[in-house]
Amino acid sequence: MTVSVTSLPWLAMTTKVTPWSGVSKNLLFLKTSCWTLSLIQRMNALTLMTGITEGDEVGQQAKEDGGQARLNHWFNGVELGIIPPTPTRAAGYQSPQRYRAGCEWTSADWSCSYDAIFMSFWTIYEQSYVGWRDVWTRHSPDWNTPLGNNFDHLILLTDTLVNARDHAVWFSRYRDRFRDQLSRTDPRMFPRRGPVSASASRILQVIFGQDAGLCLEQRLVCSGCGISARAERETYLLAAGSGLDRKIPISLHTVWDNFIQRCQTDPFHQNSRCSRCQGQNKVRCLEMPDVPWIWFEREKSSPVGPSLALTFDSPSQRLSYSLRSIIYAGQNHFTIRFCEQSGKWWRHDGQIASGVPQPDNIQSESQLLMSGARFACIFIYRRDA
Ligand SMILES: [Zn+2]
Numbered sequence: 001m002t003v004s005v006t007s008l009p010w011l012a013m014t015t016k017v018t019p020w021s022g023v024s025k026n027l028l029f030l031k032t033s034c035w036t037l038s039l040i041q042r043m044n045a046l047t048l049m050t051g052i053t054e055g056d057e058v059g060q061q062a063k064e065d066g067g068q069a070r071l072n073h074w075f076n077g078v079e080l081g082i083i084p085p086t087p088t089r090a091a092g093y094q095s096p097q098r099y100r101a102g103c104e105w106t107s108a109d110w111s112c113s114y115d116a117i118f119m120s121f122w123t124i125y126e127q128s129y130v131g132w133r134d135v136w137t138r139h140s141p142d143w144n145t146p147l148g149n150n151f152d153h154l155i156l157l158t159d160t161l162v163n164a165r166d167h168a169v170w171f172s173r174y175r176d177r178f179r180d181q182l183s184r185t186d187p188r189m190f191p192r193r194g195p196v197s198a199s200a201s202r203i204l205q206v207i208f209g210q211d212a213g214l215c216l217e218q219r220l221v222c223s224g225c226g227i228s229a230r231a232e233r234e235t236y237l238l239a240a241g242s243g244l245d246r247k248i249p250i251s252l253h254t255v256w257d258n259f260i261q262r263c264q265t266d267p268f269h270q271n272s273r274c275s276r277c278q279g280q281n282k283v284r285c286l287e288m289p290d291v292p293w294i295w296f297e298r299e300k301s302s303p304v305g306p307s308l309a310l311t312f313d314s315p316s317q318r319l320s321y322s323l324r325s326i327i328y329a330g331q332n333h334f335t336i337r338f339c340e341q342s343g344k345w346w347r348h349d350g351q352i353a354s355g356v357p358q359p360d361n362i363q364s365e366s367q368l369l370m371s372g373a374r375f376a377c378i379f380i381y382r383r384d385a
Contacts, residue, residue, distance in 0.1 A: 098158075099357040101167035103175045105350030109193055111175060112334040113200040114182070115350040117207070118147075118175045119357070120325035123338045123346075124293070124382050125151045132385065136292040143207040146181070150174035168354060182206065200327050200334055201378060204295050212236060214294040216260075217287040220267055224279020231271035233263070236295060239379060241302020251365070252296065252379065253307030260286070260312060288312045288319055296379045306368050306379050308339075321381035330374035337362075337371055347371065 103115040125133060125148065137144045154174065157167050182203060183192040190198050205211045212234035220229040237243070238259055239252050266272075267281045274281055298304060306326060312319040325338040335349040337360060345360040352358070362368060369376050 100164040102355040104355035113198045116334040219284045220281040222274035224277045239296040239298040239304040320384040324382045325380040327378035328371040328374035329377040
């Protein structure tokens with residue numbers, strides 16, 4: 001394929017361009033000599049000239065630039081250059097074409113659990129600063145590197161002339177790649193084809209890299225012999241409701257704060273005695289791993305409702321998390337509700353509106369417990385900056 005540079009007068013006027021061949025897949029690639037041309041413009045030029053096809057990868061890589069870490073952007077292994085790490089798609093960003101596409105469900109290959117997870121992390125990623133994205137990618141690189149590359153491409157497409165239908169095709173294609181990877185990892189748990197469901201919480205466990213999710217760590221010291229010990233306890237079942245002997249509604253915020261308070265004073269049951277002298281262990285401090293996101297599972301009958309924010313306060317750490325996505329289950333289907341940085345809520349159901357997220361009108365936290373006939377079964381929180 002050959003493209004004349006003069007057929008792109010707007011580009012030629014914007015910057016000095018040099019035709020440069022030799023790129024894989026016979027793409028003629030315009031290597032700009034002026035890096036002030038935005039990545040979006042460059043990607044637009046690429047899209048207009050060649051179309052982005054399956055197998056193409058768009059990515060970022062940290063690079064040293066004058067003593068500062070910068071994000072270097074790549075397209076199919078071709079260096080596009082350094083874009084200043086501005087939070088271009090963070091708080092308050094509103095594209096005129098916001099949410100014109102999303103993952104679409106089909107009756108041939110049920111995808112609702114993958115749709116729920118993919119759309120949840122897509123929206124969190126899209127609205128997070130580059131720093132959070134980096135931490136998230138490094139937390140679980142096998143899963144989040146390809147997801148992050150795909151999300152980058154979806155963000156670019158939002159700003160290009162690609163039509164909504166084509167945009168939707170990319171959402172479902174990337175969702176399928178994620179599903180392929182899960183299916184290769186565990187074909188029994190994540191069957192690739194057919195009208196079969198998969199566990200959304202199992203997907204979270206896999207991509208978090210830990211079955212029990214977040215584990216709080218107690219640093220203990222024996223009051224008899226003074227030897228130190230450590231103990232861990234998971235948090236993902238705090239909203240489940242099975243351990244609570246009450247049916248009165250209670251917020252996760254309250255359950256969480258009570259749990260943290262207890263952990264700061266009482267050793268976890270199995271570690272209350274020293275393993276050496278059987279003396280009483282005391283809690284010296286509580287440590288929370290510095291993870292970019294956490295989740296909580298909830299049973300249908302649980303009295304625990306979602307809270308918009310959770311914090312962990314200790315002498316050495318102050319961490320805060322915000323509720324960003326809720327997964328709903330019922331009638332053999334998963335849907336989600338997700339929250340923008342601005343606080344505005346949206347709904348995604350792969351069976352509705354071809355998978356395009358729909359605006360929601362949430363007035364209170366209690367309204368978040370149900371979505372139509374489905375109940376909230378998973379809360380996903382993102383670590384604040
Ligand atoms: Zn002891």
